[in-house]
Amino acid sequence: xxxxxxxxxxxxxxxxxxxxxxxxxxxxxxxxxxxxxxxxxxxxxxxxxxxxxxxxxxxxxxxxxxxxxxxxxxxxxxxxxxxxxxxxxxxxxxxxxxxxxxxxxxxxxxxxxxxxxxxxxxxxxxxxxxxxxxxxxxxxxxxxxxxxxxxxxxxxxxxxxxxxxxxxxxxxxxxxxxxxxxxxxxxxxxxxxxxxxxxxxxxxxxxxxxxxxxxxxxxxxxxxxxxxxxxxxxxxxxxxxxxxxxxxxxxxxxxxxxxxxxxxxxxxxxxxxxxxxxxxxxxxxxxxxxxxxxxxxxxxxxxxxxxxxx
Amino acid sequence: xxxxxxxxxxxxxxxxxxxxxxxxxxxxxxxxxxxxxxxxxxxxxxxxxxxxxxxxxxxxxxxxxxxxxxxxxxxxxxxxxxxxxxxxxxxxxxxxxxxxxxxxxxxxxxxxxxxxxxxxxxxxxxxxxxxxxxxxxxxxxxxxxxxxxxxxxxxxxxxxxxxxxxxxxxxxxxxxxxxxxxxxxxxxxxxxxxxxxxxxxxxxxxxxxxxxxxxxxxxxxxxxxxxxxxxxxxxxxxx
Numbered sequence: 001x002x003x004x005x006x007x008x009x010x011x012x013x014x015x016x017x018x019x020x021x022x023x024x025x026x027x028x029x030x031x032x033x034x035x036x037x038x039x040x041x042x043x044x045x046x047x048x049x050x051x052x053x054x055x056x057x058x059x060x061x062x063x064x065x066x067x068x069x070x071x072x073x074x075x076x077x078x079x080x081x082x083x084x085x086x087x088x089x090x091x092x093x094x095x096x097x098x099x100x101x102x103x104x105x106x107x108x109x110x111x112x113x114x115x116x117x118x119x120x121x122x123x124x125x126x127x128x129x130x131x132x133x134x135x136x137x138x139x140x141x142x143x144x145x146x147x148x149x150x151x152x153x154x155x156x157x158x159x160x161x162x163x164x165x166x167x168x169x170x171x172x173x174x175x176x177x178x179x180x181x182x183x184x185x186x187x188x189x190x191x192x193x194x195x196x197x198x199x200x201x202x203x204x205x206x207x208x209x210x211x212x213x214x215x216x217x218x219x220x221x222x223x224x225x226x227x228x229x230x231x232x233x234x235x236x237x238x239x240x241x242x243x244x245x246x247x248x249x250x251x252x253x254x255x256x257x258x259x260x261x262x263x264x265x266x267x268x269x270x271x272x273x274x275x276x277x278x279x280x281x282x283x284x285x286x287x288x289x290x291x292x293x294x295x296x297x298x299x300x301x302x303x304x305x306x307x308x309x310x
Numbered sequence: 311x312x313x314x315x316x317x318x319x320x321x322x323x324x325x326x327x328x329x330x331x332x333x334x335x336x337x338x339x340x341x342x343x344x345x346x347x348x349x350x351x352x353x354x355x356x357x358x359x360x361x362x363x364x365x366x367x368x369x370x371x372x373x374x375x376x377x378x379x380x381x382x383x384x385x386x387x388x389x390x391x392x393x394x395x396x397x398x399x400x401x402x403x404x405x406x407x408x409x410x411x412x413x414x415x416x417x418x419x420x421x422x423x424x425x426x427x428x429x430x431x432x433x434x435x436x437x438x439x440x441x442x443x444x445x446x447x448x449x450x451x452x453x454x455x456x457x458x459x460x461x462x463x464x465x466x467x468x469x470x471x472x473x474x475x476x477x478x479x480x481x482x483x484x485x486x487x488x489x490x491x492x493x494x495x496x497x498x499x500x501x502x503x504x505x506x507x508x509x510x511x512x513x514x515x516x517x518x519x520x521x522x523x524x525x526x527x528x529x530x531x532x533x534x535x536x537x538x539x540x541x542x543x544x545x546x547x548x549x
Contacts, residue, residue, distance in 0.1 A: 050399045053549055078399045084392035088324055100316050101400040
């Protein structure tokens, strides 16, 4: 059973369509990475799922029931991109307030607050005012307020933006820990983050969904065109180019200069065949093969290909 | 109603935890006290009557500035900092948020007015004070405050800038306080009656005269309600 179904969401701001017919589904327990360039419609889509924004058309369904018919906000935990917090409040008071606003019974609140402080590692900071905390700890408070009512679905809008590398690692670990028991939608434009945390990737561009699969699948999809970088000594560059162009499995030859050294980028179909052929070619011609590096297609390249402006 | 109370409580606590709150309170009491007791021409001693009529006339004006100063940040700041998004993605309806802010304003104003009871006790020792007039005077002030609070919260809902919100609230206040009355004296017929009805002074004077008419009560409560409804509408629209 799909837990969350998003159907044909459309949302415009004036003339501009921020979200233009996005549909996807999420299974219980999945961690979904929401990717896209800035302004692609990630935040708007997430705000619609949280119920904060109303779509112009389309709907969000939880366990088959439309959010238009029932209020699902207690099932959702949300960390907005800017992580807005009441900076004048002490951490504990803020968490209590969040719990009360989400209808957590008064008798359970102390235990929930204690649990959040433990899970989110806020032990040393719990008596401080939020305004005194570092950005990393504020992010933890943001996460804590989002999950204090034990939601089923967690929506995190760029949860690691603006953190230092150590904090990023810590917050990612925390998200993965939380993700073991919850469904998570996580937006980011940091690609390694998606690979590190998510089961599935959804890429949107200009308000439309352009890809929906696992990181591995996306990469394999792009592997149809693998790259091989070679550097050869011997012959003129023209001779090298035409010889490389005649290697049967090579589809395209491009030249790049790196530090005053000419290298060739060979686009090919994948597999090790091309490398063997290039090696044989060099042996035949008596050239010296100085460098041969297979390049795995990075997620970045896939991302760029899918969201190119044209 | 529980949510309204939670929002109001957080607002009042936050308000009294800031220094600005006390500065504002001191200014309110200072100005009110000065004009009530020390102005000379027209103050309580000058009148040689043991009543609070002077105070009620003055408080109308000090509240005119005090309440917009209290309400200006309430919604503007939530929108500027984005905390409004945090609130409204929890189980809080927009009307609960708006009503919570209104309730908070009324609690803060009531706290300020409680401090002015000192004047009542002082004057009652100077002579025979009319208790009925005093009670209706305070009811009038609370009703007036409700109307100002509604206007202030509305102003705070349409701008993210506190100062702008303050100025808008004052401008709307002036409209009700002066413009309606002035125009009413020139206009005739239905328009004139409508303008006369809108004049806040007119209704306030009625109550200060000791006449607690439901029409006047209804007037203040409708101004407050209109403000809150518009605030609710603008928050929904500007999400």
